[in-house]
Amino acid sequence: MIENSKEKEFITFTKAARLLGYTSSQIINRLIDEKHLKAYSFPDSSTRKVCRHEVLSLIQLSVSKDSEDQE
Numbered sequence: 001m002i003e004n005s006k007e008k009e010f011i012t013f014t015k016a017a018r019l020l021g022y023t024s025s026q027i028i029n030r031l032i033d034e035k036h037l038k039a040y041s042f043p044d045s046s047t048r049k050v051c052r053h054e055v056l057s058l059i060q061l062s063v064s065k066d067s068e069d070q071e
Contacts (some may be wrong), residue, residue, distance in 0.1 A: 010040055010049035019055050031058070 013025035016037075020027065028050060031037040036058060039048040 009052040010042075011052045011055070012047065012049055016050045016052075016055045019052075020059065 011019075013028040016028050017023070017025045028037065032039050032050075037050050037054055039050060041048050
């Protein structure tokens with residue numbers, strides 16, 4: 001089975017925060033602490049990253065919740 005490469009794309013906390021509309025990456029640390037996101041470490045880097053697909057899933061979840069609240 002071939003996995004979608006977009007599902008395995010990892011991004012920095014700063015880029016993830018910007019995708020969510022924030023200017024600070026501290027929100028990503030909070031989302032990790034609250035178990036909404038998972039941080040990934042790689043042997044060739046000291047920087048932890050998050051999966052882009054998981055961040056976009058949070059956006060979709062938020063949009064779905066907002067539309068339910070408006071009904």
